Amino acid sequence: MLSPAFVSSTNLINIVRQMSIVGLIALGVTGIIVSAGIDLSSGSVVGLTAVVAASLAQMPDYSAAFYSRLHLPFIAPILGACVVGALVGLINGSLVAKARIPPFIADLGHLYCDSRVANLYTGGRPISIDG
Numbered sequence: 001m002l003s004p005a006f007v008s009s010t011n012l013i014n015i016v017r018q019m020s021i022v023g024l025i026a027l028g029v030t031g032i033i034v035s036a037g038i039d040l041s042s043g044s045v046v047g048l049t050a051v052v053a054a055s056l057a058q059m060p061d062y063s064a065a066f067y068s069r070l071h072l073p074f075i076a077p078i079l080g081a082c083v084v085g086a087l088v089g090l091i092n093g094s095l096v097a098k099a100r101i102p103p104f105i106a107d108l109g110h111l112y113c114d115s116r117v118a119n120l121y122t123g124g125r126p127i128s129i130d131g
Contacts, residue, residue, distance in 0.1 A: 021046070025042050025043065025046055028042060029042050037103055038103065038104060038107065039107055040104070040107035040108055040110075040111045041088075041092065041107045041108075041110035041111040041114060043111075044110065044111050044112075044113075044114035044115040044118070045085060045088050045089075045110070045114050047114065047115060047118050048084060048088065048114045048115070048117055048118040048121075049081040049082075049084050049085045049088075050081070051118045051121055051122050051127055052077075052080050052081055052084045052121070053077040053078065053080060053081035054077070054127040054128075055121070055122070055127055056072055056076050056077040056080045056081075057072075057076075057077040058127070088110065088114060091110075092106055092107065092110050095109075
């Protein structure tokens with residue numbers, strides 16, 4: 001920490017950028033932990049919503065998948081990620097509240113399923129946003 005390279009503004013900005021995602025997830029999970037619950041699937045839900053948002057943010061000339069040819073406005077990836085996140089939360093909440101499945105088991109199932117759905121959605125290929 002005493003190195004001038006560590007305390008540089010560029011490095012501090014990089015640290016904040018890299019930790020912002022973990023911080024946002026931690027804010028969401030804090031409410032659940034305070035209420036004596038646990039959420040195992042938060043990372044896989046973030047992964048699923050991220051691949052949906054990234055795929056909707058593709059430029060129209062990117063030809064790796066069908067969803068990249070849509071040429072959507074700027075807000076579409078954000079709304080798409082919010083809809084997917086809300087849908088996953090609704091399914092998970094319904095499993096706990098209506099089907100009486102213990103939250104630990106429902107989250108464990110979503111941990112597996114959400115990451116597999118993200119993998120199926122992308123076809124196992126990485127999604128990058130150019131430009």
